[in-house]
Amino acid sequence: VKGYIRYYDAGRTYLSQSGAIGAALGATDTWERLSGVHTAPATAAFARVRLLRYASVSECYFDDVTLALGTPSFAAHLSADSTGLSAGDVIPFASEAHDYGSNYATGTYKFTAPNQGRYTFTAMMVVSASSISRDSQIQLVKDSGGSVSVIKSLELQNQEVGLGNYTPVTLHHPAVTLNAGDLVYVTLSYSGAGKLTIEGTASTATLFSGRLIR
8 A cells, every 4th residue: 555645836736746655554354554754845835645555456445544734843862972072062963863844954953943833842961071070051042043042051060070970961941932944952051171971872861852832
């Protein structure tokens, strides 16, 4: 069984078709749920679902077919330990778990709001001071057309020295209003000598995620 999404512009001129959404059914005479996600072309105004069966299947039934506008969301994590971060650096969440809407850039580690609305963000990591005990801050930052502001900050006081002394950190903002084009990313701030290390070997140890909530 295959499903396709066909896209049309405002004048109902055909634009393109998604790749196949679906898979081989696991058994006969039984209902199975199939689903998929696809990013529409920028100029798409209308969409329709096209359902097909393989030639080897003599008869096939479809029920409860739904096409819905997806919610922009992403989740990314570090791909390796970050040991050379300096104050002001953007934390390099370089590996995507998912990116519905293609709004997160793994090259800059920043999310771009696709439209105006309220968004929620979460950042999780495990941090260690690399050379001296220090106070530091993990910051959730918004860049609105060059106007940069900290929308959430978590201070870590008297961190212990050494790679064996990791501190788990969770930074969450339940709802922040963004305009289309606003950037959101995670950075760190501290004073004094030395660097910070963020554990990134295990993807479950780090996370930067966000989604549109309304």
